[in-house]
Amino acid sequence: MRIVVIGGTGHIGTYLIPELVARGHEVVVLSRGERTPYQDSGAWRQVELQQADRTAEDAAGTFGRRVRDLQADAVIDLICFTEDSARQLAEALQGEVAHLLHCGTIWVHGPSTVVPTKEDAPRTPFGEYGIQKAAIERYLLTKPQLPATVIHPGHISGPGWAPLNPAGHFDVSVFKKLADGAELALPNLGLETVQHVHAADVAGVFVAALANRSVAIGESFHAVADGAMTLRGYAEGVARWFGQQPNLTYLPWAEWAETVPERDAAATWDHIAHSPHCSMEKAARLLGFRPRYSPLETALDALAWLVENNKLT
Known part of the structure; x- marks a missing residue:
């Protein structure tokens, strides 16, 4: 064609x-x-x-x-x-x-x-x-x-650009905190989802x-990848990938939003207000397609590229 x-x-x-x-x-x-x-x-x-x-x-x-x-x-x-x-x-x-x-x-x-x-x-x-x-x-x-x-x-997400991070925005310093074992604050209880x-x-x-x-x-x-990740589960997966134990704290939304720039707070709100978890059953049934990458594998593939290209040290 x-x-x-x-x-x-x-x-x-x-x-x-x-x-x-x-x-x-x-x-x-x-x-x-x-x-x-x-x-x-x-x-x-x-x-x-x-x-x-x-x-x-x-x-x-x-x-x-x-x-x-x-x-x-x-x-x-x-x-x-x-x-x-x-x-x-x-x-x-x-x-x-x-x-x-x-x-x-x-x-x-x-x-x-x-x-x-x-x-x-x-x-x-x-x-x-x-x-x-x-x-x-x-x-x-x-x-x-x-x-x-x-x-x-x-x-x-994928190699070549920064993925959405476990705090629901795009600042790569969130990944740096997890890599260093530093404390990371998440909004609410960290139970909203990203996909x-x-x-x-x-x-x-x-x-x-x-x-x-x-x-x-x-x-x-x-x-989408099969399944969605909670912010908490995403953060824990990234921390362990770096060989660290998760060091997470939680703040009510209004308090948490004051800890980040306004742009990052707006991005996080967009993502947690949606909290998507969509099905891939229809694509499997009608198209015979099943995703190769899990949600965490997807994020980690992008994260590995950041590390290998000195975008994250």
Whole structure:
């Protein structure tokens, strides 16, 4: 197949593009050109790379037509964040492609209620990101004559960037404390959950959906590691990986939020307010896909890269 991947040089594309090439597909990648893949692969020499500024082209109303004119059999959209952007692309591609795959987010679900959350759970998103992604999903999967699939990743992690830490934000000093055996304060009782997923496993769900087009069209699928981690369990796993005993304390939210910068507190609140724990049963049943990495293995793979590249000492 001829496959166009929009935003293919980032987290997911680093693993997805080489896999598509290995399977014999002809691949065109549209990217702003501001990022290179996190891992080198000879497969990229077989890929057609085109520079594209989607925001500007959406504003001009030309991006959808540009993608259509590439005459792809399938289009994988990894960087669509508004319903208007999704609508422009979908209208241009309707009747022109055999499969459109969109990258969503498990945050379309809003706060977890019954866990593990399945794809058909009611949508109660909050925050602009989750709300827009839920609107995109609703539009794509209810548009007649559009062969679409939506893949909802959890928190994407892997070698090359810092994963979400056990305090629910992105400051790598949290990992340093755990490595040193220093005391780490967690909000509340540390029992809220986060759900990582390795970028390779997210890519795997997209590949599986392409390979099982007949059952994937019109459906959404989670892309997460099996199971979620509590903040406490995550911290304990990281500490022991460093050969330390966990040294954890707990503070009520209001007190804890005063101990970190406002930006970190906001990130933590977003994550613990969602406390996701999503199911992978549907992907296993319909696509035959099961994630390779556990939640902790996912985070530790990213953490090992930080250590090996002197991002964390």
